[in-house]
Amino acid sequence: xxxxxxxxxxxxxxxxxxxQRRAFFAHCALADYDAERARALVAGLDDGRFSxxxxxxxxxxxxxxxxxxxxxxxxxxxxDPVFDVPVFDACLEARVAYLDMAMTLSEPHPExxxxxxxxxxxxxxxxxxxxxxxxxxxxxxxxxVEPGAADVFARYAADELFSEIDEIGVRDGxxxxxxxxxxxxxxxxxxxxxxxxNPPVIWEKGRGWFTTEPFSEPEVFDFPEGIGPxxxxxxxxxxxxxVPRFIDCRRVTFKYGLGDEFIDVLKTLHKLxxxxxxxxxxxxxxVAPRDVVAAALPDPATLGDRMTGxxxxxxxxxxxxxxxxxxxxxxxxxxxxxxxxxxYGSQAVVWQTxxxxxxxxxxxxxxxxxxxxxxxxxAFPPKPFLDKLAALGAPHGMLELDPDx
Numbered sequence: 001x002x003x004x005x006x007x008x009x010x011x012x013x014x015x016x017x018x019x020q021r022r023a024f025f026a027h028c029a030l031a032d033y034d035a036e037r038a039r040a041l042v043a044g045l046d047d048g049r050f051s052x053x054x055x056x057x058x059x060x061x062x063x064x065x066x067x068x069x070x071x072x073x074x075x076x077x078x079x080d081p082v083f084d085v086p087v088f089d090a091c092l093e094a095r096v097a098y099l100d101m102a103m104t105l106s107e108p109h110p111e112x113x114x115x116x117x118x119x120x121x122x123x124x125x126x127x128x129x130x131x132x133x134x135x136x137x138x139x140x141x142x143x144x145v146e147p148g149a150a151d152v153f154a155r156y157a158a159d160e161l162f163s164e165i166d167e168i169g170v171r172d173g174x175x176x177x178x179x180x181x182x183x184x185x186x187x188x189x190x191x192x193x194x195x196x197x198n199p200p201v202i203w204e205k206g207r208g209w210f211t212t213e214p215f216s217e218p219e220v221f222d223f224p225e226g227i228g229p230x231x232x233x234x235x236x237x238x239x240x241x242x243v244p245r246f247i248d249c250r251r252v253t254f255k256y257g258l259g260d261e262f263i264d265v266l267k268t269l270h271k272l273x274x275x276x277x278x279x280x281x282x283x284x285x286x287v288a289p290r291d292v293v294a295a296a297l298p299d300p301a302t303l304g305d306r307m308t309g310x311x312x313x314x315x316x317x318x319x320x321x322x323x324x325x326x327x328x329x330x331x332x333x334x335x336x337x338x339x340x341x342x343x344y345g346s347q348a349v350v351w352q353t354x355x356x357x358x359x360x361x362x363x364x365x366x367x368x369x370x371x372x373x374x375x376x377x378x379a380f381p382p383k384p385f386l387d388k389l390a391a392l393g394a395p396h397g398m399l400e401l402d403p404d405x
Contacts, residue, residue, distance in 0.1 A: 001025040001365045004072035006057050006087055007079035008032040008041050009188075010301030010350035011101065011144070015078060017344045018351070018358045018392065020047050024365040029070040031055035057083040063090035072096055074364070076357050080190050081105055082277070088125060088139065097137060097364070099357055101144030102191060103238050106198060109211070113199045117209045120201065121241045125374050133373040142376050143360045144353040145313045145333065146172055146254075147238040149377075149389070153315035153331035153396065154239075156382035158247045161329055165249035165319040170239045171330070173223040173230035173257030174311035176337065176348065178303050183265055186303060186311075186349040189294045193275045196258065196266050200234035203244045203252040215263055219255065223312045224399060225334045230257035246378035249319070269293060304347030307337045311348050318403065326403035333389070333396045343393075352394075359388040 001024060005012050008030050016030055028050050032038040035054035042052040053070070056062045057079045063086060067075060077087045077100040084104045091098035103122035110118065125141055132139050142148055150170045158165060178184040185192050199211035215233040222229045232255035243252045258266075269275045274293050279286040314332025321327035337348035344351055360377070363369040368384040377385070386396055 001074060001361065002070065002072045003028045003361065004067055004070050004075045005030050006055060006063065006075060006077050006083075008034075008038045009078070010299070010347070011354045012076075012078035013041050013301060014344065014346035014350045014354035015076065015357060016041060016045060016050065017346060018355050019361075020045055020050070022358065022362060024362040025049065027051070027070070029053055029066070029072060031066060033057065057087055060086040060090045060093070063087050064094045067091070067094040067096055074099065074361060076361070077101070080188055081194070082190070085124060091139070092128070092131060092135065092137065095135060095137060098139040099143050099360065100141055101148060101353060101357065103141050103147075103241070105194065106236065108199050114211055114213050117199075117201060117211055120209060121236065121238050126245075129374040136372045138364075138371050139374045140360060140371075140377070141374060142238045142242055143357050145356055146170055147242055147377070148353075148356040149333055149396070150239055150313055150315045151242055151377040152380075152382045152385050154243050154247055154317065155378045155380075156386065157315065157317040157329060157331060158249070159382060161321060162317060162319045162327060163322050163324060165247070165317060167251040167253065167316075167318050168239075168243050168247065168249050169251075169253040169255065169316045169318075170237065170314070171221045171223075171232055171255055171257075171316050172313050173221060173227055173232060174309060174349075175227045175230075176307055176309040176311055179306040179308070181298065181303075181306070183261075184298050184300075184303060186300050186307065186347065188300065189297050190290060193266065193269065193290060193293070195236045196256070196263075197270050197275055198236040200236050200254070201240045202234070203240050205250045209241070215258070217255070221255070221257070221316075223257075223314075224330075224332060224397060225310060225312070227310055227312055227334070231259070232257045233263070242376035243378060246376060300347070301350060304337065304341045304345070307341075307347050309348075310334050310336045311352060313352060316401075328401040328403040328405070330399040330401060331396060332399070333394060335394075355389065355392055355394050359385055359392060363388055
């Protein structure tokens with residue numbers, strides 16, 4: 001297998017550090033708009049299987065050219081989802097497999113944004129499923145941790161644990177703290193703004209996809225391994241758009257533990273128009289307000305040595321077990337920042353995201369996963385993936401909860 005990774009920020013760098021310890025690939029090209037960042041990463045790896053390149057991910061032609069130059073047969077898209085379309089289209093044109101960790105962007109309904117969906121996450125990609133199937137190529141979308149591992153947990157629950165599923169609800173929470181910063185997101189602020197301020201999507205059988213107000217339906221969820229109770233709210237996320245395509249259930253939700261301060265900051269950014277992506281003129285310079293916010297905040301990839309705590313990604317499933325009795329299960333993965341920094345030099349949030357495409361690519365290399373078309377993680381057998389995560393040192397956990405609580 002020959003891999004091209006587009007983007008060497010936090011997740012791309014963590015991917016390379018994890019993959020370096022595996023033998024499933026012959027070569028991995030690491031590409032970034034900042035060529036020096038890619039070169040520094042490759043120099044630190046000191047492994048002849050890696051090479052550094054410059055790329056403009058906004059240009060489909062540039063991506064195609066680099067695919068051909070490097071001889072890649074699999075491309076991992078590790079840049080912000082605003083670049084998904086050119087990278088995704090380039091892979092189809094170059095006839096190589098595509099993987100991403102966040103799907104193409106949504107557009108709210110122009111008249112009733114908090115009731116109806118407009119363009120949904122991933123619509124652009126799923127509308128091109130037939131072209132990928134005709135080409136006998138795989139586009140594996142949403143294969144980070146959320147989406148990604150959370151979707152595999154849902155598939156495992158459907159296959160192994162439940163006879164009927166009422167709700168699949170992804171619940172994400174953490175107790176991470178960053179020393180020296182009053183406000184320092186631990187993941188891309190560009191993506192965080194997008195998913196938290198867009199209308200959250202919910203799916204229900206018989207109704208389909210619909211939207212609600214941002215930060216709606218707060219609930220307190222008690223996260224495992226010492227994280228404890230965190231208030232979670234609805235946000236827009238890919239799992240709600242993926243799970244119903246592949247798994248029979250009655251409802252799908254995604255709730256994120258943001259905290260009051262984080263929500264207040266996001267609301268203020270929105271009120272001031274600083275979440276906008278359309279460029280405005282600032283003293284003769286065209287700039288997008290959201291890019292200014294991102295530039296003003298610390299790079300999440302650099303925060304690991306100031307971070308403490310754990311982050312948890314998981315899937316809460318309710319329904320009836322194989323015996324027909326009510327059942328409620330939380331399948332999850334926890335990453336401890338102290339451990340990920342000590343063992344990989346990557347902070348917990350980006351490491352927890354990056355380990356999943358490593359597992360997926362290794363399964364594709366082995367033939368344990370295979371497919372054609374635009375597919376989510378739910379389309380594949382879950383047990384090989386969970387076994388692979390365990391082999392990579394990232395085993396999942398499972399909690400049996402009171403179905404009446």
